[in-house]
Amino acid sequence: MTRNPDWTRDELILALELFIRSGHKQLKASHPDVVELSKQLNQLPIHDHVLRNSDFRNPKGVSMKLGNFLSIDPSYVGIGLQRGGKQDREVWDEFANNIYKLYQTADSIRKSAAQITESSTDYSFDSEDEEFPEGKLLTQIHKRKERNRKAVEQKKQKVLEETGKLVCEVCEFDFAERYGPLGYGYAECHHTIPVFQLTEEHRTRLADLAIVCANCHRMIHHSRPMLSITELRVLVEQHNPKA
Ligand SMILES: [Zn+2]
Ligand SMILES: [Zn+2]
Incomplete structure (x- = not known):
């Protein structure tokens, strides 16, 4: 079995929003908000279904991503967490200190995702086009x-x-x-x-x-x-x- 596709900015923005909203915590996989985000990530039209494994963005994976953000969080003093990747840090740097923009962006991504899945087919997310910091979905809408x-x-x-x-x-x-x-x-x-x-x-x-x-x-x-x-x-x- 191959690895699940890497997290896109859109997905990281949604995860960071949950991390900040829940008071900088790594919520457990069983937490309702984690379960809900896992569901939303599975509904995002970004990753082709053939590339997804059965554990694609499951609650455990979402909880781990929150742990990655916790390890980046400068206010966290513990140890032993798996550090996030470069992209996690970039999204952190761009959004963690701009809560208004983070919440608005996450909100726009969620709204647009709902509208896109219902409607059109002329979105391509694998294009070589340059992507805005706000992620693939909003870039395509622009x-x-x-x-x-x-x-x-x-x-x-x-x-x-x-x-x-x-x-x-x-x-x-x-x-x-x-x-x-x-x-x-x-x-x-x-x-x-x-x-x-x-x-x-x-x-x-x-x-x-x-x-x-x-x-x-x-x-x-x-x-x-x-x-x-x-x-x-x-x-x-x-x-x-x-x-
Ligand atoms: Zn000009
Ligand atoms: Zn333009």
């Missing part, structure tokens, strides 16, 4: 909103009507100016709602979309935590002072 053709076309139409061009809101790159007629009407849209607050049911408003060039969009997705349009613009300006 990307799906940006692929919403109707909203994107409406946004571009509106900006074209108002300004006569599509200029990157970060660096002012204009595809039409650089490439001529080929680039006219071309631009990407970035969905600006913070990923940790995003759920499948969030309805995209045109104001949520920002016009960006392909490079700036890549850089936004490459940054951790995700930079806002304004933050990236400041960064670009600082790095390229106008003569």
Whole structure:
């Protein structure tokens, strides 16, 4: 029998939330909250069922993961716990001191998981795409909103009507100016709602979309935590002072 797939960030975020919510304790496998989380992890649409063993994310495994977090917890003074992996520590560092973000992210993951399992099939979790710190599920939801053709076309139409061009809101790159007629009407849209607050049911408003060039969009997705349009613009300006 092969090993179960490694825990993803989504799963670690849910486990860390339980760890913090229960007062930094390693709850036993029999604890109702551990049993409940085990059930939720089994329902997450992230890992292909053929890769899961019969003990996939069972209550014992969940309790052990809480133990990994306990071993990372600087306020813990005991010894003898199995130390967590690199990914456990990363998630700890990013979320343990930001309880509001941790709870919101866990909440969004749970809501989105429920909506996704019920509905669509066009989610792919094995893609090579860069993933946000908030995990695969919310990254996919962000990307799906940006692929919403109707909203994107409406946004571009509106900006074209108002300004006569599509200029990157970060660096002012204009595809039409650089490439001529080929680039006219071309631009990407970035969905600006913070990923940790995003759920499948969030309805995209045109104001949520920002016009960006392909490079700036890549850089936004490459940054951790995700930079806002304004933050990236400041960064670009600082790095390229106008003569
Ligand atoms: Zn740009
Ligand atoms: Zn984006």
